[in-house]
Every structure is written in structure tokens, then in C-alpha cells.
Amino acid sequence: MSPDQLVRPEILRLNAYHVPDAHGLVKLDAMENPYRLPTELARELGSVLAGTAINRYPDPRADGLKVVMRRAFAIPAQLEILLGNGSDELIQILALALARPGATLLSVEPSFIMYRLIAEFCGMRYVGVPLTPDFALDEAAMLEAIAVHKPALVFLAYPNNPTGNTFDRAVMERIIHVTPGLVVVDEAYHAFAGGLSFLDDVPRHDNLLVMRTVSKLGLAGLRLGYLAGPRAWIAEFDKVRLPYNVGVLTQQAARLALEHVSVLEQQAACIVAERVRLVQTLRALPGVQVYDSVANFLLLRLAGAADVFEGLKRRGVLVKSLHGAHPLLTDCLRVTVGTPDENGLFLDALKAELDTRS
Numbered sequence: 001m002s003p004d005q006l007v008r009p010e011i012l013r014l015n016a017y018h019v020p021d022a023h024g025l026v027k028l029d030a031m032e033n034p035y036r037l038p039t040e041l042a043r044e045l046g047s048v049l050a051g052t053a054i055n056r057y058p059d060p061r062a063d064g065l066k067v068v069m070r071r072a073f074a075i076p077a078q079l080e081i082l083l084g085n086g087s088d089e090l091i092q093i094l095a096l097a098l099a100r101p102g103a104t105l106l107s108v109e110p111s112f113i114m115y116r117l118i119a120e121f122c123g124m125r126y127v128g129v130p131l132t133p134d135f136a137l138d139e140a141a142m143l144e145a146i147a148v149h150k151p152a153l154v155f156l157a158y159p160n161n162p163t164g165n166t167f168d169r170a171v172m173e174r175i176i177h178v179t180p181g182l183v184v185v186d187e188a189y190h191a192f193a194g195g196l197s198f199l200d201d202v203p204r205h206d207n208l209l210v211m212r213t214v215s216k217l218g219l220a221g222l223r224l225g226y227l228a229g230p231r232a233w234i235a236e237f238d239k240v241r242l243p244y245n246v247g248v249l250t251q252q253a254a255r256l257a258l259e260h261v262s263v264l265e266q267q268a269a270c271i272v273a274e275r276v277r278l279v280q281t282l283r284a285l286p287g288v289q290v291y292d293s294v295a296n297f298l299l300l301r302l303a304g305a306a307d308v309f310e311g312l313k314r315r316g317v318l319v320k321s322l323h324g325a326h327p328l329l330t331d332c333l334r335v336t337v338g339t340p341d342e343n344g345l346f347l348d349a350l351k352a353e354l355d356t357r358s
């Protein structure tokens with residue numbers, strides 16, 4: 001017997017999610033915060049974790065952590081929250097719960113690829129509506145697709161990955177208004193977006209939820225995301241969540257780190273300042289187009305991007321090549337904003353690459 005006799009055809013067709021080997025490279029490919037916890041807080045974390053009973057199952061509802069998260073992220077009191085093993089797991093929980101036969105998950109393209117992948121894992125139909133060439137929402141195309149496909153679930157990343165921009169709020173409001181299903185605004189990059197958010201708008205709608213993660217804020221290794229929304233919805237999704245999906249070490253570590261969320265916010269502010277500096281420097285380079293970003297990464301377009309990607313890697317810097325990922329991303333690279341030193345190494349490597357080409 002072979003896998004193709006038993007595995008679902010849509011799974012057989014998928015390629016496994018590829019994580020490149022970053023060993024020995026300056027890692028600017030995955031939107032991680034480059035900064036560690038300050039020494040004193042790291043020591044405290046060590047003693048908190050040493051005192052944690054790993055022989056016991058975690059608190060299944062993580063109530064203690066939720067209290068700290070509500071405070072750290074100013075989550076409106078009338079909203080319920082659901083925690084996930086990363087926000088990827090929350091996308092999966094939503095899709096599992098809403099995957100009635102024929103149900104559609106709709107998003108825009110290019111955007112976060114897990115929306116499409118998870119729709120396929122869960123047996124939902126997937127519809128991707130192209131953004132305009134400047135990566136804005138194509139309102140007419142969105143309204144048309146929503147009318148035709150009647151999606152049960154719409155994901156809008158705000159700011160969007162991999163483009164780094166936000167969408168027009170009024171257009172988003174109209175999309176929320178006409179969507180017959182749920183709209184989830186994915187605010188993975190909230191910490192870098194200067195306060196732009198839909199969280200305070202959730203109570204005004206009956207089909208809007210906001211999803212966030214602590215990954216890009218500096219805790220990617222913990223795997224923790226949250227979904228904030230109306231109680232009745234969260235109660236249904238909570239049934240799909242596997243018990244103990246957030247481990248005890250993650251709960252304890254996140255509690256401590258988020259009790260000191262200002263430390264992470266200061267790191268985010270440094271990253272934003274670096275982003276501004278990096279944009280200025282990159283825009284001075286001939287032949288490099290830099291898109292405006294309110295996230296912790298930049299989207300660049302330059303001739304021969306796939307070769308430049310390989311050249312950067314040979315020079316010790318790993319970014320993400322998006323060439324070939326979508327027609328709107330031809331010759332695009334995505335670079336995560338790192339420390340000033342890392343960004344300097346990236347700029348030196350890029351200049352050297354451009355020199356060999358001119």
C-alpha cells in the first residue's frame with residue numbers, strides 16, 4: 001500500500017511548508033524580533049520555569065495568562081479570548097469549526113499563505129482575490145467575490161504580510177458589512193503599526209474578530225496567539241481547541257514576559273526606528289524599489305531578485321525571496337528589520353551584490 005491510496009488527494013497535492021536552514025546566517029527571513037529578553041528578566045524567567053510543575057498538565061483555560069494578556073493588550077472587557085499554539089493554530093480552529101460541506105474561506109493575494117494551506121487541510125474551498133498592483137484592496141473585486149462565493153470566513157491581514165501595508169479602513173468596514181460569514185482581522189504586526197487596529201471595533205459588529213500573536217513582538221519561540229471576539233463565537237471555537245493546547249512553560253513564560261510588556265514594546269519601537277532608517281538607505285540605492293511598511297519587514301523590488309537572494313545568502317544574509325510566489329511579487333524580496341548591526345550587514349551585502357551586477 002502507498003500513501004496515494006489513503007491520503008486525501010488535496011493533501012497529496014500540497015508541498016510541505018518549507019523552512020529554510022538559517023544556520024550561520026544573519027536571519028532576516030521570518031519577522032522575528034532580533035532582541036532577547038534583558039539579562040535580569042531572563043534570569044527571572046529561569047527561576048519561574050524551574051519552579052513550574054511540568055509533571056502536571058497545564059491550566060486548560062490558562063485563566064492566569066489571560067488576565068495578564070487582557071491588561072497587556074488592552075482587550076475590551078466585553079470580548080472573550082481564545083488562546084492558540086501560535087495564531088496558526090487559531091486559523092486552523094476557525095477553519096475546522098466552519099468547514100461545513102462547500103464552505104468557503106476567502107482572503108486576498110498576495111497575503112499570508114497559511115490561510116490557503118489551512119483551508120485545504122480542513123476541506124474548505126479557498127478563494128484568493130488579487131490585490132491591486134499597489135497592494136490595496138480591490139474593492140469591486142472583493143464585493144463581487146463575496147457576493148458570488150458567500151464566504152463563511154474572510155481573513156484580512158492588517159498590516160498585510162508580505163506587503164507590509166495596511167488596507168483602507170472604510171473599504172474594510174464595507175467588506176465586514178457585506179460578508180455573510182465571519183471576518184477575522186489578523187493583526188500579527190500590530191506592535192509595529194503605530195496603533196492601527198480593529199480591536200476596539202469588534203464590539204460594534206456581530207461578525208468581526210481580531211487575531212494577534214506574540215510571535216512578531218519577541219516571543220516567537222513560545223507559540224502563542226489569541227483571538228478576541230464575541231462570547232458566543234469564541235464558545236463554539238473553544239470546543240474545537242484541543243485540551244492543553246498551550247503548554248505550561250509557554251503559559252508561565254508568556255505571563256512573565258507580558259507582565260513586562262513595555263520591555264517588548266521598547267524593542268518594537270527600536271525596530272520601527274530601524275525600519276525608517278533602512279527605508280531611507282534603501283531608497284538611495286539605484287534600481288531598488290522599497291514599498292511603504294508599517295510592519296517589521298520591508299518589501300523590495302529589484303531586477304534579478306531571485307539571483308540577488310542567492311547572492312545575499314552566499315554573503316551570509318538570509319532574506320525571503322517572493323519571486324514566483326505570486327504574479328504581483330515578481331522580483332520581490334522581503335527583508336525582516338533586524339538589529340542595527342544585522343541591517344548594516346544586509347545593506348553591505350546588498351550593495352556588494354548590486355555592484356557585481358552593474
Ligand SMILES: *Cc1c(COP(=O)(O)O)cnc(C)c1O
Binds near residue numbers: 087088089112215223
Ligand atoms: C507570522 C504570521 C502569523 C502566524 O503567527 P504565529 O502566531 O507565529 O503562528 C499569522 N498571521 C500573519 C499575517 C503572520 O505574518
